[in-house]
Each structure stands twice: as C-alpha cells, then as structure tokens.
Amino acid sequence: MLKLLTIEWQKIKPYTFFWLFTGVYFFMLFAVFYIAYHLMEINGIKTSSISWHGMTYISGYLNFFLVLLVILYSTNEYQFNTYRQNVIDGLSRRQIFFSKLLINLGIAIYSTLSLFVLFIIFSLISPDSLSIEAFSNEIYYLFYHFIKCFCLLSIAYFLSLVLKKGIISILFFVVVWMVDVVISMATNTTILELLPFSSCGNLIINPMPALPIGYSDLPSESNILYSVIFYVLLFNALSFWWLTKKDLRA
Amino acid sequence: MILKVNSLTKKYGRFIAANNISFEVEEGQVFGILGPNGSGKTTTLGMILDVTSPDAGSYCWFDTTPGSNQRKHIGSILETPNFYQHLDAESNLKIAALIKDVPYSQIDVVLQRVNLLERKKYAFRTFSLGMKQRLALAAALLGNPKVLVLDEPTNGLDPQGIIEVRELIQSLANEGKTIIIASHLLDEIEKICTNVMVMKQGNVLAAGRVDEILSSQFGIHTSSKGAKDSKLQTNNNMEEIRIEIAADDLYLLELELERLPYVVKVEKRKETLMAILNKNIDNKSINQAMFDRGIVLSHLIKIKKTLEQQFLEITK
Numbered sequence: 001m002l003k004l005l006t007i008e009w010q011k012i013k014p015y016t017f018f019w020l021f022t023g024v025y026f027f028m029l030f031a032v033f034y035i036a037y038h039l040m041e042i043n044g045i046k047t048s049s050i051s052w053h054g055m056t057y058i059s060g061y062l063n064f065f066l067v068l069l070v071i072l073y074s075t076n077e078y079q080f081n082t083y084r085q086n087v088i089d090g091l092s093r094r095q096i097f098f099s100k101l102l103i104n105l106g107i108a109i110y111s112t113l114s115l116f117v118l119f120i121i122f123s124l125i126s127p128d129s130l131s132i133e134a135f136s137n138e139i140y141y142l143f144y145h146f147i148k149c150f151c152l153l154s155i156a157y158f159l160s161l162v163l164k165k166g167i168i169s170i171l172f173f174v175v176v177w178m179v180d181v182v183i184s185m186a187t188n189t190t191i192l193e194l195l196p197f198s199s200c201g202n203l204i205i206n207p208m209p210a211l212p213i214g215y216s217d218l219p220s221e222s223n224i225l226y227s228v229i230f231y232v233l234l235f236n237a238l239s240f241w242w243l244t245k246k247d248l249r250a
Numbered sequence: 251m252i253l254k255v256n257s258l259t260k261k262y263g264r265f266i267a268a269n270n271i272s273f274e275v276e277e278g279q280v281f282g283i284l285g286p287n288g289s290g291k292t293t294t295l296g297m298i299l300d301v302t303s304p305d306a307g308s309y310c311w312f313d314t315t316p317g318s319n320q321r322k323h324i325g326s327i328l329e330t331p332n333f334y335q336h337l338d339a340e341s342n343l344k345i346a347a348l349i350k351d352v353p354y355s356q357i358d359v360v361l362q363r364v365n366l367l368e369r370k371k372y373a374f375r376t377f378s379l380g381m382k383q384r385l386a387l388a389a390a391l392l393g394n395p396k397v398l399v400l401d402e403p404t405n406g407l408d409p410q411g412i413i414e415v416r417e418l419i420q421s422l423a424n425e426g427k428t429i430i431i432a433s434h435l436l437d438e439i440e441k442i443c444t445n446v447m448v449m450k451q452g453n454v455l456a457a458g459r460v461d462e463i464l465s466s467q468f469g470i471h472t473s474s475k476g477a478k479d480s481k482l483q484t485n486n487n488m489e490e491i492r493i494e495i496a497a498d499d500l501y502l503l504e505l506e507l508e509r510l511p512y513v514v515k516v517e518k519r520k521e522t523l524m525a526i527l528n529k530n531i532d533n534k535s536i537n538q539a540m541f542d543r544g545i546v547l548s549h550l551i552k553i554k555k556t557l558e559q560q561f562l563e564i565t566k
C-alpha cells in the first residue's frame with residue numbers, strides 16, 4: 001500500500017492541474033465560510049450560532065468540484081493508456097483499483113479536514129466567543145460530509161472507468177444526478193428518496209429551507225446513512241469488477 | 251519454457267480479433283509475430299500482458315501461474331509509448347522503476363542506452379514520436395529483464411534510429427535475452443528473429459523457425475521436424491524459383507533457356523531476362539548448360555524470395 005501511495009505521489013507531485021484544483025477548492029470553501037459569516041453579521045444573527053449542519057450543507061455544493069477532479073484525473077490515465085502501461089510494467093489490476101481508491105479517499109479526507117480547519121478558524125476569529133457547544137454539537141455532520149463526498153467520488157470514478165472520456169463522464173454524471181433527483185422528487189415515494197444522488201443529498205438536508213417543501217416523508221436518517229454506505233460499497237465494487245474484468249484501453 | 255500460449259481467443263462483438271492462438275517461446279529465442287495491419291498481433295500481446303481480457307484460452311509465463319509480479323521481469327512495449335504527459339522522461343521512468351522494484355540508479359543507464367540521457371528533464375509531451383518510442387524502449391529495459399515483448403519497436407523512428415534499435419535488439423538477443431517482437435517490417439523479422447509466427451485476420455497461418463519458413467517455400471527439405479509441422483509445406487507444389495540472367499545476345503539466350511526442361515517461363519526485362527524454374531537448380535548447372543550451348547553469361551543471380559514476398563503470398 002505504501003508502494004501504491006509512493007507511485008501515486010510521483011504522478012501527482014508535479015501535476016500542476018491537480019494542485020490548482022485542490023487549491024481552488026480550498027479557496028472556494030473559504031469563500032463559502034466568509035459569505036456565511038458575513039450574511040449572519042449583516043442579518044444580526046450571532047455568528048456563534050454557526051453549526052456543522054449548516055456549514056456541511058452549504059459546502060456540499062462544492063463537492064461537484066471534487067467530482068470534476070476525480071473524473072479528469074482518472075480519464076486522463078485512460079486517455080493516455082497509462083493504466084494499461086502500469087499493468088504492463090507489473091502492477092496488478094486490483095492494485096490499479098486500490099491506488100485510485102486511496103486517492104479518492106484522500107480527496108474526501110482533504111475536503112473534510114478543510115471544512116474542519118475553516119470551521120475552527122472562523123469560530124476563533126468571530127467576534128462572538130466560540131461556544132464549545134456549537135463546536136461539539138452535531139459534529140457527526142462532519143462524518144456525514146465525508147461519507148457523502150466519498151460516495152459521490154466513487155460514483156464519479158466508476159463513470160470515468162466506463163465512459164473513459166472526461167467531458168462525457170462529466171455530462172453523464174450531471175444528467176444522472178438530475179434524473180435521480182427529479183425522479184425522487186416527482187414520485188414523492190419514500191423508497192425512491194434512496195436513489196444514489198438523492199441519498200447523498202438527503203443525508204445533509206437544508207437546515208433552513210426557504211420553501212418549506214416536503215421533507216416530511218424522508219426515510220429515517222440512519223436509513224439514509226446506510227443507503228449512502230451501501231452505494232459507496234456498490235460503486236467501488238463495480239469499479240473493481242470493471243477494472244479487473246474489462247480490457248484496459250482508451 | 252518462457253511462454254506457453256494455449257488457444258487464446260479474443261472477440262469484439264462478433265468480430266474475432268484473435269482466433270485460437272497457440273504458440274510456445276523457449277528461452278533465448280527471438281520470436282517474431284508477423285502479420286498485416288489488423289491481423290491481431292497487438293491483441294495477442296495484450297492478452298499475454300493482462301491488459302486485454304481473452305474470451306477463451308490461457309497462457310503461462312515461466313511455467314508458473316500468471317501473476318502481476320511476473321511482468322516485472324518482462325520489459326514490454328505495447329502499440330504506442332504510454333507515458334504521463336505532464337512528467338519529464340526521468341519522472342516517467344521513476345514510476346516504471348517503482349512498479350518494477352528497480353532502483354532509480356538504473357534510470358540513467360537505460361536512458362543512455364537509447365540516447366536520451368541529455369533529454370531526461372524534458373516533459374514527455376515535448377518529445378518527438380521517435381523520442382517517445384525510444385523512451386518506451388528505455389522503460390522496457392529497466393531492471394534488465396530477461397524477456398522483452400516489443401510491439402513494433404521501430405515504429406516512428408528515422409532510418410538511423412531503426413538501425414540503432416535493431417542493433418540494440420540484436421545485442422540484447424546476443425546477451426541471451428528472450429525477445430518477442432511484433433512487426434510488419436519484414437526484413438527486420440528476417441534479420442533478427444530465430445522463430446516466426448505469421449498471422450492473418452486473427453489466425454495463425456504458419457509458425458516455425460525463420461529458416462524453415464523460408465526453406466519450406468523453396469522445397470529444400472531440412473530434416474528437422476519443425477519443417478514438417480509447418481503448414482507452409484502445403485505450398486510446395488506452388489513453388490517457383492526465379493533467376494535473373496543476361497548475356498550479350500539476349501535473344502539467343504531466351505531461345506536456349508526456353509528449351510531447358512526445368513524452365514517454365516522466360517520474361518524480358520530491360521537488360522536482363524527473368525526465368526522462372528520449376529526446380530531448384532544451382533547456378534553452376536545453369537551456367538554450364540548455357541556454356542555448352544555457346545553462350546557466355548554476363549549475369550546470373552538466383553532471386554531468393556525474401557520473407558516479405560512470402561509473407562505477401564501467404565497472407566494474400
């Protein structure tokens with residue numbers, strides 16, 4: 001495993017695109033926090049009332065950015081046949097899978113850590129004192145964010161393996177996402193709220209919806225969590241199967 | 251045994267890219283796979299390197315069950331040079347070295363061997379096709395593997411580069427390495443291979459020692475058993491031997507040649523005649539026969555069919 005990480009590190013280290021993406025992601029996360037605080041201030045809401053729930057919810061919109069990164073990073077390897085070359089040189093196909101699994105995990109952890117760090121920083125510099133309560137209350141939302149993010153990346157990775165081309169994978173991801181959300185909204189059936197993207201979306205619901213739309217018949221929180229974990233396992237299993245059974249070529 | 255391939259088959263939909271391919275490669279052989287474009291060479295090599303999943307059949311490297319570790323001792327180029335565009339030559343080889351468990355110190359050695367040492371800090375995407383190809387060769391040489399699998403290694407090289415790479419392959423063969431090479435540069439196969447397998451439309455048409463494949467076309471029976479196995483034996487009755495022949499009086503020469511029992515046909519060329527014989531007659535006898543008829547030959551060569559001509563015939 002250390003070897004796989006070393007190899008991935010060799011690939012990523014001089015990869016400007018990768019660092020640009022992760023850097024810009026952090027900056028955007030920062031902007032989200034800044035705007036949230038600013039809005040609270042001008043609306044006279046105490047900034048100490050900031051919550052993990054609220055921040056993980058808003059930050060969730062930036063997950064798409066990480067999805068782009070995973071898709072582009074993976075399809076790049078496909079386009080230039082470097083997956084294939086790695087196997088020819090002596091990696092096994094399952095090692096190829098595990099090294100990208102590690103990368104996806106790493107990106108999800110990076111996102112979660114960034115959120116954590118920014119939360120602390122903003123709590124510290126806010127004029128209202130940092131309440132231990134705000135900090136420790138609902139901190140499990142950080143885990144929700146992590147598993148949701150990792151689930152989306154797992155779906156993105158699988159799509160990139162099947163479709164092989166960056167642009168097509170991204171388009172497909174968006175289309176499937178929309179179809180998923182529209183189906184579960186339109187049918188208003190509890191079970192369809194457990195489709196992959198809906199599950200991810202429902203794991204951290206909007207804490208202060210402008211329109212009080214029907215969140216009423218959502219499955220229970222734990223069921224949604226199990227469903228997301230199920231999709232993490234499913235899509236990684238599918239990626240594993242695809243990588244070990246199919247031809248490796250662009 | 252270095253490699254044993256049993257009935258490998260690959261289908262793309264209903265199209266059969268490789269059909270029931272079987273062959274064996276022994277230690278020290280330079281094994282050529284010869285075939286026109288799209289005959290399934292790359293497909294076959296892809297299967298034995300585990301990047302193309304076969305629909306049927308099996309293969310076995312080094313007499314043991316297949317596994318990724320075996321490929322660390324096989325240096326391979328498949329189709330095109332595949333490298334990370336954003337990395338320089340050295341970093342690309344570092345990745346290959348990490349995968350193969352080879353120390354970084356070897357990188358300069360292999361780069362030197364393909365004349366790319368001074369370009370090692372240049373990004374791969376800035377390389378010319380020939381340089382990319384040579385970098386691929388360098389990667390294949392990492393770890394001094396005892397087996398090399400080379401899919402058209404001279405593709406994209408200039409004449410100088412082709413000669414260099416051929417010499418490199420030759421010297422690797424002389425070091426006792428086993429080399430499996432796919433190519434449609436036929437004289438290349440003829441020059442450097444000990445064994446050859448001819449493919450067409452996914453099928454193996456012939457396989458055997460290079461000299462046997464050549465001689466079977468000429469009907470010269472070598473007594474080794476490989477020649478008997480060769481499917482090319484069936485072509486024996488179609489054999490034709492050509493000689494290029496000239497004398498001062500071409501007209502007289504033509505007349506006399508046509509009287510010889512073993513001459514099938516005489517064609518006029520610019521300053522010579524081309525005679526097709528139905529038997530392999532040595533030059534001395536032909537010369538003697540003409541001399542007996544009062545003709546002094548100014549020119550006589552037997553046109554040996556090259557592998558290329560044969561190849562074109564077999565795969566027609």
Ligand SMILES: Nc1ncnc2c1ncn2[C@@H]1O[C@H](COP(=O)(O)OP(=O)(O)OP(=O)(O)O)[C@@H](O)[C@H]1O
Pocket residue numbers: 249262267285286287288289290291292293294434
């Ligand atoms: N992914 C694929 N999908 C469909 N057909 C394919 C695929 N890969 C190869 N083929 C077909 O399989 C056949 C054999 O291809 P292959 O690349 O093995 O030929 P080759 O002998 O290496 O040819 P060349 O000398 O041009 O390199 C070709 O007809 C090709 O079109």
Ligand SMILES: [Mg+2]
Pocket residue numbers: 291292293329401
């Ligand atoms: Mg080919």
